[in-house]
Each structure stands twice: as C-alpha cells, then as structure tokens.
Amino acid sequence: MALQSLDILRRSATTTPSTQVRSTVEVAKLIDVSTCIGCKACQVSCSEWNDIRADVGSNIGVYDNPTDLDAKAWTVMRFAETEENGKLEWLIRKDGCMHCADPGCLKACPSPGAIIQFKNGIVDFHQENCIGCGYCVTGCPFNVPRISKDDGKAYKCSLCSDRVAVGQEPSCVKTCPTGAISFGSKEDMKDLAATRVANLKTRGYANAGLYDPQGVGGTHVMYVLHHADKPELYSGLPKNPSISPLVGLWKGVAKPLATLALAGVALGSLFHYVTKGPNEVSKEIEDEIDQEDAK
Amino acid sequence: MIRDPKDLQRYNASERANHWTVGICFILLALSGLAFFHPAFFPLTQFFGGPVWARIVHPYIGVLMALAFLVIFLRFKHLNQMTPADKEWLAKAKEMVDGNDHNMPEQGKYNGGQKAMFWALAVCMLLMTVSGLLIWRAWFGFDITAVRLGAVVHAAVASVMIALIMVHIYAAIWVKGTIRAMWYGTVTRAWAKQHHRAWYRQMTGK
Numbered sequence: 001m002a003l004q005s006l007d008i009l010r011r012s013a014t015t016t017p018s019t020q021v022r023s024t025v026e027v028a029k030l031i032d033v034s035t036c037i038g039c040k041a042c043q044v045s046c047s048e049w050n051d052i053r054a055d056v057g058s059n060i061g062v063y064d065n066p067t068d069l070d071a072k073a074w075t076v077m078r079f080a081e082t083e084e085n086g087k088l089e090w091l092i093r094k095d096g097c098m099h100c101a102d103p104g105c106l107k108a109c110p111s112p113g114a115i116i117q118f119k120n121g122i123v124d125f126h127q128e129n130c131i132g133c134g135y136c137v138t139g140c141p142f143n144v145p146r147i148s149k150d151d152g153k154a155y156k157c158s159l160c161s162d163r164v165a166v167g168q169e170p171s172c173v174k175t176c177p178t179g180a181i182s183f184g185s186k187e188d189m190k191d192l193a194a195t196r197v198a199n200l201k202t203r204g205y206a207n208a209g210l211y212d213p214q215g216v217g218g219t220h221v222m223y224v225l226h227h228a229d230k231p232e233l234y235s236g237l238p239k240n241p242s243i244s245p246l247v248g249l250w251k252g253v254a255k256p257l258a259t260l261a262l263a264g265v266a267l268g269s270l271f272h273y274v275t276k277g278p279n280e281v282s283k284e285i286e287d288e289i290d291q292e293d294a295k
Numbered sequence: 296m297i298r299d300p301k302d303l304q305r306y307n308a309s310e311r312a313n314h315w316t317v318g319i320c321f322i323l324l325a326l327s328g329l330a331f332f333h334p335a336f337f338p339l340t341q342f343f344g345g346p347v348w349a350r351i352v353h354p355y356i357g358v359l360m361a362l363a364f365l366v367i368f369l370r371f372k373h374l375n376q377m378t379p380a381d382k383e384w385l386a387k388a389k390e391m392v393d394g395n396d397h398n399m400p401e402q403g404k405y406n407g408g409q410k411a412m413f414w415a416l417a418v419c420m421l422l423m424t425v426s427g428l429l430i431w432r433a434w435f436g437f438d439i440t441a442v443r444l445g446a447v448v449h450a451a452v453a454s455v456m457i458a459l460i461m462v463h464i465y466a467a468i469w470v471k472g473t474i475r476a477m478w479y480g481t482v483t484r485a486w487a488k489q490h491h492r493a494w495y496r497q498m499t500g501k
Contacts, residue, residue: 013334108446110331111346131346133331134432138442147432152347246443250450255333258454265458269465276394280471286485292501293301 006165007119012109026121028186029170031094032196032224036180038077038092042172046075049171071148071155078235084227093234097144097157099123101217104243107251108139121220124161127153141216141241189222196224215242302481303498313367314477320360325457327353332450354431361424368417374404381407404494412463419456422448
C-alpha cells in the first residue's frame with residue numbers, strides 16, 4: 001500500500017510525529033456474528049483481492065479451513081460448538097486483524113515504517129520495511145500477525161487499505177452474502193451495532209453486545225456478539241485484551257531509561273578520566289624495579 | 296621486539312584469542328541489538344548489510360559468543376573466587392576511583408572489582424542466552440508469555456551488560472599499561488607490583 005494515499009497517524013519505531021495537519025473520519029468494519037452463516041466467501045474474496053493462496057492443508061475433522069491464520073490467509077472462519085441457555089450453539093467468528101487504536105504490533109516493531117497506523121484507523125504492514133523479527137507477533141494481543149516461510153516477513157489483514165484509499169469497502173464486506181459484514185465510519189458502525197444488539201435482545205440474547213475492547217483503545221474491526229459477556233466462547237476471543245504489561249515495559253519506559261543510563265556511563269567514564277586523570281604506575285614502584293634489576 | 300624479557304605473562308595466546316572472540320561478538324551484538332531496541336540506534340543496522348541481515352545474523356553471533364564465553368568462564372572461574380581481601384578491596388573501591396590507591400589491600404591476579412565483573416557478566420550471559428533463544432523466531436516458537444518475558448529480559452539485561460562492558464573497557468583504558476595484557480599477553484613488573492601485588496610476588500617469587 002503506497003504511503004501517500006492515506007494520511008498517517010503513527011508509524012513504527014518513529015519518535016517524531018507523522019502527518020498531523022489533516023484528520024479523516026475513523027472507519028470500522030462491523031462483523032455481526034449472529035448473521036454469519038460460515039460460508040467463507042469472505043476468505044475467498046480476501047484471497048482473490050490480495051492474490052494470496054494458503055497451502056492446501058488437511059482436514060482435521062472440523063469446518064475450519066485453513067485451520068489458522070497464515071501469511072497467505074489473512075482471515076479465517078473459526079467454528080465453535082457450545083451450549084448456552086440449554087441449547088447447542090454453533091458460533092462462527094471471522095478472525096483476523098482487529099485494527100486496534102492502540103496497536104501492540106506497532107508498539108513492538110523495531111523497524112521504522114514497517115507498521116503504519118493510518119488516520120482512518122487502519123493498521124497496515126509495509127513489508128518492504130519489515131525485517132522479520134516477529135516482534136509484532138510478540139506485541140499483538142490477538143495473535144494475528146504471521147511470519148511468511150517464503151520471505152520471512154510479517155503479514156496480516158490490511159483492511160483492504162488499498163481499496164479504502166480509493167473509496168471502496170474491503171473485499172470481504174463487498175462479498176458477504178448475508179450482510180453480516182458492514183463497513184463505514186466507526187460512529188455509523190456503532191449505531192448499526194446498537195440496532196443489531198437491540199434486535200438480539202428482543203430475541204432472548206440478554207447479553208448481546210458490541211465487542212469494541214477499550215483495553216486496546218477500541219478496535220476498527222468490531223463484532224456484534226450474542227454473548228458479549230463471554231467473548232471466549234467465540235474460539236477464544238479475549239475478554240479484556242490489552243497490550244501485555246511485559247510489552248509495555250519492554251517498548252515503553254525501558255527504551256529511554258536504558259538509553260539515558262548507557263549515555264550516562266559513557267559520559268561518566270569520559271569525565272572521570274578528564275577530572276581524575278589516568279591510573280598510572282607510580283614512579284616510586286618503577287624505581288624499585290629498576291633497583292632490583294641493578295643488583 | 297620484546298622490550299623487556301622480564302615482563303610478566305598475564306594471558307597466553309589462546310586466552311587472548313578466546314577473549315577477543317567474545318569481544319568482537321559482543322560489539323557486533325551490542326550494535327545490532329541496540330538497533331532493535333530503540334529507533335535512535337536503528338541506523339546501526341547498516342553495519343550489517345541492512346536491517347534484515349542484522350536480524351538474521353544477530354542470534355548466530357549470540358550463539359558463538361555464548362560458547363566462547365563458556366570457555367572463558369571455565370578457564371577463569373577458579374581465579375575469580377571471592378576472598379576476604381577482595382571484599383575489603385570492594386569496600387575501599389571508591390577511594391581508588393577517586394584517584395588514591397595507596398590504601399588498597401594486596402590483590403592476586405584479579406581484584407575484587409574484576410571478580411565482581413566476572414560473575415556479573417556470567418549471570419548476564421546466561422540470562423541473555425536463555426532469553427535470546429526464547430525470542431529467536433527463525434528456529435523456535437515458544438509460548439507467547441515466555442516470548443514476551445524473554446523480550447523484556449533480553450532488553451533489560453543487555454542494557455546492564457553494555458553498561459558493565461563500558462566499565463570493563465574504561466577500567467582498561469584508565470589503568471595505564473593494562474590493555475597490552477590482552478593485546479600481546481604481557482604486563483610490566485611495575486604494573487603488576489602496583490595493581491596486583493600478590494600476583495606479582497607469586498610470579499617473581501619476591
């Protein structure tokens with residue numbers, strides 16, 4: 001995705017502000033899990049538009065295919081069977097990048113400009129700057145990025161930033177036959193979600209709700225869940241995701257503190273030398289040795 | 296070429312080569328590691344043929360350093376056992392840093408500060424190796440919490456270690472006549488008598 005097409009809010013490993021003069025409306029993709037039928041048309045459209053094909057895997061007795069996200073499979077349907085309110089429920093969740101407002105991948109990334117957060121909320125990987133260290137995997141609270149075995153670079157859903165940049169919706173949204181996936185401004189998507197949640201509540205899903213986790217500042221991919229109180233039911237969607245405190249420590253306070261400390265030791269040594277002088281062998285001891293030799 | 300045949304042999308050729316294997320590895324690791332730690336240091340990756348190469352080679356250099364350091368550790372462990380004289384030396388170290396070494400107790404081949412450095416570096420090296428393996432994605436895929444912990448430990452211990460090595464290098468620069476011990480193996484008798492008198496006695500029988 002070309003850097004110029006969308007305004008940039010933040011870029012990885014960059015300590016100065018990115019383009020700040022313009023602001024755009026925040027976008028969001030809303031996935032209504034309750035109207036998803038698990039047809040995987042979104043997977044196919046993602047594969048088509050982005051021109052990626054995951055290797056053919058093996059059937060492991062469930063509908064999940066591919067069984068996991070991959071450098072060549074940026075979205076997968078996850079099928080979970082569960083019993084709620086005394087009934088069997090088949091919960092199908094389209095998994096992929098959540099496009100966090102506070103992205104753990106971007107925080108962890110050491111390579112300038114390998115991860116870009118656009119003003120509209122899309123978090124995009126720019127593989128030309130990716131060094132393949134996998135820190136984004138370490139930073140992500142949703143276990144989304146995957147390192148390619150072909151080129152060692154990280155890949156994930158781009159929210160079709162190339163399509164969005166020219167005013168189109170992401171390909172999965174365009175394809176979804178039941179209208180379970182919507183795309184628009186984040187505000188509009190929240191309004192739409194509210195009507196869906198209200199509808200679900202009238203149908204007996206008292207805990208229906210919107211999944212827009214605030215621990216990561218909200219996300220630009222949101223879910224309508226029938227059981228918003230138990231997101232784990234949906235193939236382990238985390239209940240209160242946030243950037244791990246370990247990652248926060250590593251890529252937060254540690255960076256400037258350690259840099260200052262090292263500068264302090266280096267400068268301290270220099271100034272010790274110029275203020276105290278070198279520790280030389282004393283003339284006295286040299287003379288003692290000379291006298292011994294003279295004997 | 297030998298200025299004084301009575302100079303004392305402090306390190307043999309094999310020990311020196313061993314030390315510099317670790318030393319070169321450490322410098323390369325510090326430069327590439329800092330690049331991944333803070334964006335201010337990212338341009339250092341250019342020393343390695345670009346950031347992707349820096350990422351690829353860093354862990355292999357790390358493995359080499361760990362092995363070379365293990366050999367150093369086994370070679371010098373017995374010379375670095377702390378004694379009461381070392382504790383006394385450490386208690387008075389501030390006086391010496393301030394420029395007065397007249398009241399320092401007699402030291403063997405290594406003084407208390409060098410021994411403390413030896414053990415601190417050994418602990419750091421162990422932590423760096425274990426945490427480094429945890430975050431080496433080209434070969435391993437450990438549990439995410441272990442990887443995150445590894446990343447924090449690797450960065451924190453590396454910072455401590457770079458600081459320790461700066462002190463190690465500065466001490467060698469500050470104490471004149473020291474660096475030659477690691478370049479070509481010998482020190483003058485006067486140097487030994489002043490800084491490591493017990494070792495001087497042991498070597499000269501005086």
